[in-house]
Amino acid sequence: MQLTIEKLIYGGAGLARLPADEHGRGKAVFIPFVLENEEVEAILTEQKPGFAKGRLDSVIQPSPLRIDPRCPYFQRCGGCHYQHTTYGHQLEIKAAILKENLRRIAKLELTSELQIHSAEPWDYRNRTRLKVRPGPDFALGYYKFNSHDLLPIDRCPISSPLINRAIQAIAATNPPLDGIHEIEFFANADDTQLLLELYCAPGTPPSAAQSATDHTKPLLPEIAGVAALTNQPEPQRLASAGASELSYVTQHATYRVSAGAFFQTNRHLTDKLISIATADQKGTTALDLYAGVGLFSSVLSRNFERVVAVESSLISHADLRYNSPANVKVVRGMVDQYLRTVSRKLQPDLVVVDPPRGGLGASVVHALVTLGAPRITYVSCDPATLSRDLGGLLKSGYKVEHAHLVDLFPQTYHLETVFHLKR
Numbered sequence: 563m564q565l566t567i568e569k570l571i572y573g574g575a576g577l578a579r580l581p582a583d584e585h586g587r588g589k590a591v592f593i594p595f596v597l598e599n600e601e602v603e604a605i606l607t608e609q610k611p612g613f614a615k616g617r618l619d620s621v622i623q624p625s626p627l628r629i630d631p632r633c634p635y636f637q638r639c640g641g642c643h644y645q646h647t648t649y650g651h652q653l654e655i656k657a658a659i660l661k662e663n664l665r666r667i668a669k670l671e672l673t674s675e676l677q678i679h680s681a682e683p684w685d686y687r688n689r690t691r692l693k694v695r696p697g698p699d700f701a702l703g704y705y706k707f708n709s710h711d712l713l714p715i716d717r718c719p720i721s722s723p724l725i726n727r728a729i730q731a732i733a734a735t736n737p738p739l740d741g742i743h744e745i746e747f748f749a750n751a752d753d754t755q756l757l758l759e760l761y762c763a764p765g766t767p768p769s770a771a772q773s774a775t776d777h778t779k780p781l782l783p784e785i786a787g788v789a790a791l792t793n794q795p796e797p798q799r800l801a802s803a804g805a806s807e808l809s810y811v812t813q814h815a816t817y818r819v820s821a822g823a824f825f826q827t828n829r830h831l832t833d834k835l836i837s838i839a840t841a842d843q844k845g846t847t848a849l850d851l852y853a854g855v856g857l858f859s860s861v862l863s864r865n866f867e868r869v870v871a872v873e874s875s876l877i878s879h880a881d882l883r884y885n886s887p888a889n890v891k892v893v894r895g896m897v898d899q900y901l902r903t904v905s906r907k908l909q910p911d912l913v914v915v916d917p918p919r920g921g922l923g924a925s926v927v928h929a930l931v932t933l934g935a936p937r938i939t940y941v942s943c944d945p946a947t948l949s950r951d952l953g954g955l956l957k958s959g960y961k962v963e964h965a966h967l968v969d970l971f972p973q974t975y976h977l978e979t980v981f982h983l984k985r
Contacts, residue, residue: 564622565604567596571663572659572945573660574643574975578604580614591616594707595637596623597647608888615863627651630685635800638963641709642973643719649683649972656977657967660945667949670956678967683972688753688829690721692729700736702729702745722829722975723752725801730784737777741766742984744791748819750808751829756782758809760790764801764898779803789821794875797822812836815860818884822877824854830969836861838966838980839939843879845911849935852916852925855881856890858941862914863887872900897922901929914939921947927954938983943970960985 565578576596580588593604593616601623604616606884621628631637631645644652648679657676664670693712695701717726725747732745739745744761752889762772771790779788787805791797799806800819807820813833821827826832827842839858844865853859853871855878863869869890873879879894886892892901897917913935915922921944922930931954938960953963964982971977 563604563606563618565591565593565602567593567598567600567602569598570655570659571612571654572663572934572975576591576600578602578616589614591734593618594643595646595650596621597628600625600716601626614841619753624689634715635704635713635715637703638706639713639715640709640974641704641718643975645839645973651685652972653678653680653967653969654785656969656975659975660977660979663945664952668953668956668963672951672965674962674964676967678971679831679834679966679968680826681969683832684719685722686828686830687718687725687838688722688749688751688973689746689825689827690718690725690729691744694739694742694745696739696742700739701734702733704722721747722749722753724749724756725782728758728785730759731781732778735781737774737781737943739774739778740765741770742925743792748770748808748821748825751811751832753829754785755786755808757786757805757819757821758788758972759797760788761797764792764794766792766801767801768789768829772803775801775803787821813855814840814887817855817857818881819855819859820877820881824875824878826857826970831968831970835941835968835970835980836980838968839916839941840865843912843937843939847908847910848912848914849908849910850914851900852918853892854878854916856885858914858916859890861885863890864913866911870910872897898925898929900927901933908933910935912937912939914941916941917947919944919947922951924954927951930955931958934985936985938985940979940983942979942981943976944977945977948981952981952983955983958985 567576575592575594576730578591603619608615612670636645645801654764692702701715706713746759748757760762775788790801810817840861848862848866848869850859850871859869859871872893883892960983964983966980968978
């Protein structure tokens with residue numbers, strides 16, 4: 563059917579509406595790979611009581627901002643969502659989506675300017691995770707869009723040049739990777755060294771894991787090490803060859819990042835993100851929650867007498883301890899549990915939170931309100947959970963002082979934000 567795209571929403575799709583009926587305005591239809599105000603032909607693929615999903619068949623009236631995608635896999639691969647428009651327009655889309663989420667969920671209209679930070683929109687990823695199809699028809703790739711079928715690729719234009727060379731080297735040699743279902747490529751800051759993480763299917767024997775690491779390590783001189791890991795519930799190492807960590811050097815600090823640890827993925831904007839989160843922050847005590855390997859706490863330690871950094875992951879916690887100077891107290895534990903034990907004892911001048919996509923949740927928001935720090939810096943990768951959490955913080959008396967959109971994920975719908983709150 564022919565539809566008009568009203569706007570783009572978080573998740574990469576455009577919103578259109580079915581024709582109105584006796585019950586009122588038409589049901590919302592979500593269609594990927596479209597742009598605002600375009601007239602399109604779409605095929606309905608799924609009907610739910612409150613909405614429908616569709617597949618783009620053709621663009622009848624294209625947006626003047628529509629361009630040809632750079633990647634030959636675009637629309638077949640599920641990784642990118644916005645390659646069909648200019649990068650400047652991508653930023654406008656993300657800013658509009660962020661503001662709409664804030665308005666709808668947090669009941670917040672930004673009174674200060676939303677500051678937008680961008681960088682090179684291609685070759686930016688320092689970490690890329692691909693699916694593996696072992697055997698005689700060996701392939702590396704992503705899942706096809708809206709599918710669990712493998713789409714073999716020979717390069718990924720949003721990944722670093724070194725990662726792409728490694729993808730091609732592995733694809734060309736078809737190493738014995740029995741039991742390996744995913745490979746994660748992690749490049750250091752200057753794209754000169756690579757750490758490979760091979761994720762094993764449940765029950766993979768250590769001998770097969772060791773064989774996979776031994777055969778993969780020599781494929782490229784820049785591969786510093788290979789680690790074979792189990793994936794559940796937390797990565798555990800089955801085998802390794804060469805180094806099991808990389809040294810990631812930024813303008814602010816140098817970080818040890820081990821196989822299985824979390825680190826930010828945009829090699830061009832890491833320093834900008836650190837600067838935005840930590841600049842002009844100083845005092846006696848800072849609390850860094852969901853601290854990872856210490857991206858922020860290592861820098862905060864220079865302007866605070868002490869920093870308390872809390873991280874639950876065993877692997878990231880070990881790197882956090884290694885990366886932390888003497889005035890950083892490192893705690894391994896769940897954030898909500900930690901806050902319940904210290905809420906009456908700790909009086910931080912600043913709390914930095916960088917939660918996973920699910921956000922803080924009601925219990926952590928309540929604990930932060932009880933803690934009563936005068937300043938909170940909230941680093942988020944999901945505008946919906948950010949808005950939900952901000953709603954609770956704003957009701958308790960916090961106000962947004964500065965808001966930043968840091969585009970760590972060009973060509974995709976994902977967006978990173980940093981909100982500075984003051985009470």
